[in-house]
Amino acid sequence: MSKDFPLNSLGFAKPPSETRVVVAMSGGVDSSVVAAQLAEEGYDVVGVTLQLYDHGAALAKKGACCAGQDIHDARRVAEEMGFPHYVLDYENVFQEAVIDEFADAYLGGATPVPCIRCNERVKFKDLLETAKDLEADCMATGHYIQRKMGENGPELHSAADPNRDQSYFLFSTTPEQLAYLRFPLGHLPSKDATRALAAKYGLAVADKPDSQDICFVPNGNYAAVIEKLRPGAADPGEIVDLEGNVLGEHKGVIHYTIGQRRGLGIGGLGDPLYVVKLDPDTRRVVVGPKEALATRTIPVREINWLGDAPLTSRPEWHLTVKVRSTRPPRPAILRPISETEAEVELLTPEEGVSPGQACVFYDPDSSRIFGGGWIWKGR
Incomplete structure (x- = not known):
């Protein structure tokens, strides 16, 4: 296709009909809207849903993603919009890459965030490779985050709606993955706008509730899941x-x-x-006492750096950081130790900083995300 052809909405210089996009479909309203919208725009859409655990097992629950009803809902959207849909059995991968580490981290006194590991090790790794095997030009998801083109290539930016922003859970997205990924919902002003699109496309999931908590943890009861996975724990x-x-x-x-x-x-x-x-x-x-919870210095490792210059090119970076998904970014100084380790100094001490949580880096002057790492040891 000629490079003179105008870029389509996914950034390719060819017609949508000649652009294949794999959509990661969880069965929820967000990914369903992405698939429906791209199908309506004329793209060659292929829907893929991962079955991450046995939906008949005790670990699964109503309202979780990637099991039973959700697979059915994703398939139904594909049928309604007229594109192919595949279900891939990733139970073993999910067990080894996400659930087992979650259990071991809890046993080690940490507070893990398995949703990040799922994105990193399953959705943006194995599923992304599957998309390439299907000869897709890109893979799209329903995450609320933005991908913007900068001077040095694609950049990761927070969602337009701060209440829906999922940047904390996507900090480990690598530059190579970011080149291949698309996030069509990141610019929307609210979840209401997403549901309005679902209604416009006549999707049965338009009013489906959002999934809550961790998908394999019924009712937020972590301890019960750990005891099941690690008897005697x-x-x-x-x-x-x-x-x-x-x-x-x-x-x-x-x-x-x-x-x-x-x-x-x-x-x-x-x-x-x-x-x-x-x-x-x-x-x-x-x-x-409460004051004993205050933490100013945080050791961080397994850093995924998304800045234009190398992490170690400066002795320190003045950024804002999030140490929990529910907290706003706070001013901090990032001091690199190596390309993957650093010490973060919070300018105002935070309470309840826990090993196993992520520390995500933000540009204080824009919506850009500079990556992040894992908080890895006690105070």
């Missing part, structure tokens, strides 16, 4: 204060997270106490 132990004084007993470190206040079972001891450290080796839950 919930060994009891001591609850101690910062000086090591025993204040009570707990039913297993896996039942606690950094910053937790309720449900400690040690009331009546004066000022409120919070979980400030989990020590799985000694099976101890360490508690202390």
